[in-house]
Amino acid sequence: MAPKQDTLIVVLDIGSAYTRVLAADVNDGVPRYRGHGVVESAGMRKGMIAELGPAARTVRAANEQAERAARVNIDHCVVGVGGPHIRGLNTNGGLDLGSRMREITRDDVRTAVEYARAVERPPDREVLHLLPRQFVLDGHPGIFDPVGMVGARLEVDLHIATCSGSALQSTVTCANRAGLEVTEAVLESIASAECTVSADERELGVCLLDIGAHSSDLAVFCEGAVAYTASVPIGGAHFTNDLAIGLHIPVAQADELKRRYGNCVVTAVPQLAEIEIAHPQPQRLQLRAIAEILEPRARELLYFVREGLREGRVENALGAGCVLTGGGAMLPGLLDVTESQLRVPARTGVPVRLSQMPGELAAPGFAAAVGMVLYAHRTRKTRAEEDHSLRAKLRAVFAASF
Numbered sequence: 210m211a212p213k214q215d216t217l218i219v220v221l222d223i224g225s226a227y228t229r230v231l232a233a234d235v236n237d238g239v240p241r242y243r244g245h246g247v248v249e250s251a252g253m254r255k256g257m258i259a260e261l262g263p264a265a266r267t268v269r270a271a272n273e274q275a276e277r278a279a280r281v282n283i284d285h286c287v288v289g290v291g292g293p294h295i296r297g298l299n300t301n302g303g304l305d306l307g308s309r310m311r312e313i314t315r316d317d318v319r320t321a322v323e324y325a326r327a328v329e330r331p332p333d334r335e336v337l338h339l340l341p342r343q344f345v346l347d348g349h350p351g352i353f354d355p356v357g358m359v360g361a362r363l364e365v366d367l368h369i370a371t372c373s374g375s376a377l378q379s380t381v382t383c384a385n386r387a388g389l390e391v392t393e394a395v396l397e398s399i400a401s402a403e404c405t406v407s408a409d410e411r412e413l414g415v416c417l418l419d420i421g422a423h424s425s426d427l428a429v430f431c432e433g434a435v436a437y438t439a440s441v442p443i444g445g446a447h448f449t450n451d452l453a454i455g456l457h458i459p460v461a462q463a464d465e466l467k468r469r470y471g472n473c474v475v476t477a478v479p480q481l482a483e484i485e486i487a488h489p490q491p492q493r494l495q496l497r498a499i500a501e502i503l504e505p506r507a508r509e510l511l512y513f514v515r516e517g518l519r520e521g522r523v524e525n526a527l528g529a530g531c532v533l534t535g536g537g538a539m540l541p542g543l544l545d546v547t548e549s550q551l552r553v554p555a556r557t558g559v560p561v562r563l564s565q566m567p568g569e570l571a572a573p574g575f576a577a578a579v580g581m582v583l584y585a586h587r588t589r590k591t592r593a594e595e596d597h598s599l600r601a602k603l604r605a606v607f608a609a610s611f
């Protein structure tokens with residue numbers, strides 16, 4: 210296998226149902242698919258890593274698949290973070306730039322953000338992202354990038370996405386035990402939006418809802434910036450478990466029934482439609498019986514989403530509606546329930562195709578992984594540009610002093 214490459218971007222998504230590794234390399238400034246691995250997760254409980262050993266083994270297995278497909282040794286990765294421990298908060302802060310107006314530098318912006326982030330946080334909270342919503346310069350709001358502008362006071366409205374410190378550490382430990390060094394952590398709902406939501410939709414206001422197996426993660430964008438992040442502890446596995454309990458069948462059979470015949474709008478299922486099932490004993494089962502179990506769970510999920518949006522004061526800010534990603538988004542009828550509960554248009558988010566990406570990855574369950582590749586690529590590019598402009602500035606300073 211070829212040694213590792215600097216142009217390689219590898220992402221690791223340890224989900225509660227599946228562990229996914231996706232490798233891409235950057236060619237002519239564009240990420241191109243190299244390979245991926247997917248295995249059923251192990252050692253997970255309620256959307257968190259509960260046992261490091263089995264979880265690390267699934268990471269290793271998924272990574273080996275990706276290494277074989279990409280024909281490269283992988284020793285580093287960007288990890289995705291999601292699940293019920295995600296919380297976001299909005300804060301603000303700012304600084305006086307002196308008695309006279311002056312030009313704002315990138316350091317001023319950093320200082321304003323540092324002031325805004327200096328809020329009391331519960332002890333086990335780790336900051337994942339500091340996301341400026343807008344800058345306010347001398348009382349004028351709505352500024353996206355104030356560097357180079359002139360003023361006397363700079364303030365920032367900031368969204369801080371946080372996660373449980375111990376959950377993040379478990380993810381990193383799993384990756385390390387599987388031989389992977391972690392270079393960056395990305396909130397998966399924001400990553401999912403990266404490959405499914407357009408800039409126009411972010412501007413108009415949109416809710417990204419990633420429905421996984423054990424939780425559903427939200428990220429709301431308003432006026433182009435992240436305004437709210439949260440997680441609801443209900444996902445596709447809850448729908449499956451309801452079927453298993455309601456129909457007295459094993460969980461695996463319930464998941465299969467849900468995927469093949471599930472619908473969460475009872476009236477959308479023909480009244481007389483039936484199927485034969487072999488367990489617990491051979492019998493005919495009305496498809497409406499499945500929908501009658503799934504519909505209340507879908508309503509409950511969207512009820513909690515609506516309550517979260519209300520709490521975050523963004524429920525009336527979704528001009529572009531709601532985009533559903535994650536494997537759970539494939540359940541027929543969920544878009545209708547979303548539209549009726551949130552009273553906004555809803556669509557399924559299918560990740561944009563990376564160059565040479567196989568069709569099977571163009572599915573909502575892969576949105577977080579594909580989005581993490583694009584996110585990592587974009588942040589690397591921004592950092593490189595900042596480094597470059599810093600170097601250019603230093604060169605200019607030295608040029609001026611000679």
Ligand SMILES: Nc1ncnc2c1ncn2[C@@H]1O[C@H](COP(=O)(O)OP(=O)(O)OP(=O)(O)O)[C@@H](O)[C@H]1O
Pocket residue numbers: 223224225226227228256291292420421422423424425444445446447449464467468471534535536537538539540541573574
């Ligand atoms: N065709 C389908 N119809 C309905 N549900 C589906 C379908 N395919 C997958 N699912 C459900 O999607 C869920 C898995 O989604 P996903 O792969 O996004 O989860 P995950 O990322 O592993 O979990 P999490 O994000 O909660 O950690 C499972 O509950 C599965 O039953």
Ligand SMILES: [Mg+2]
Pocket residue numbers: 224225291397421422535577
């Ligand atoms: Mg997931």
